[in-house]
Amino acid sequence: MSELKPCPFCGGKPARQELEDGGQVIECSSCLASTPIHYDRCENLVSSWNRRSLPEGMALVPRSITAETGHKAGMIGDFHETITLECRHCEGEGCEECHGTGQHRRNIPVSWTTIKAIHRRIVELSEAHQDKEVQPS
Numbered sequence: 001m002s003e004l005k006p007c008p009f010c011g012g013k014p015a016r017q018e019l020e021d022g023g024q025v026i027e028c029s030s031c032l033a034s035t036p037i038h039y040d041r042c043e044n045l046v047s048s049w050n051r052r053s054l055p056e057g058m059a060l061v062p063r064s065i066t067a068e069t070g071h072k073a074g075m076i077g078d079f080h081e082t083i084t085l086e087c088r089h090c091e092g093e094g095c096e097e098c099h100g101t102g103q104h105r106r107n108i109p110v111s112w113t114t115i116k117a118i119h120r121r122i123v124e125l126s127e128a129h130q131d132k133e134v135q136p137s
């Protein structure tokens with residue numbers, strides 16, 4: 001049997017349930033999202049769950065990223081932005097520090113705090129969108 005993917009709505013653990021009337025269903029143990037009830041061809045249940053587990057073009061991401069989720073190690077140092085500083089002791093055209101431009105450009109890493117804040121905002125906006133478009137059944 002192939003493995004069940006996590007619930008698309010809450011990331012919870014799905015489990016196969018056998019109903020009293022003989023039907024079978026795969027249901028999320030946290031939010032109770034489920035496949036349609038199958039009375040025959042129960043071998044299709046797993047693929048039925050897995051197929052619906054993520055809508056096309058969607059990715060499953062944790063609500064917040066932390067060191068524990070592996071994102072800190074994976075992302076820190078990945079993003080930079082360029083800032084421009086005035087040359088503080090500028091000697092004009094012949095300035096050796098800034099080559100006469102009056103400015104220094106620095107490539108600084110985006111902080112982990114900022115990366116987390118951006119991720120949180122993406123989740124917020126995605127959930128607002130999902131509330132409108134997709135309802136757990």
Ligand SMILES: [Zn+2]
Pocket residue numbers: 007008009010011012028029030031032033
């Ligand atoms: Zn769920």
Ligand SMILES: [Zn+2]
Pocket residue numbers: 087088089090091092095096097098099100101102103
């Ligand atoms: Zn200078």
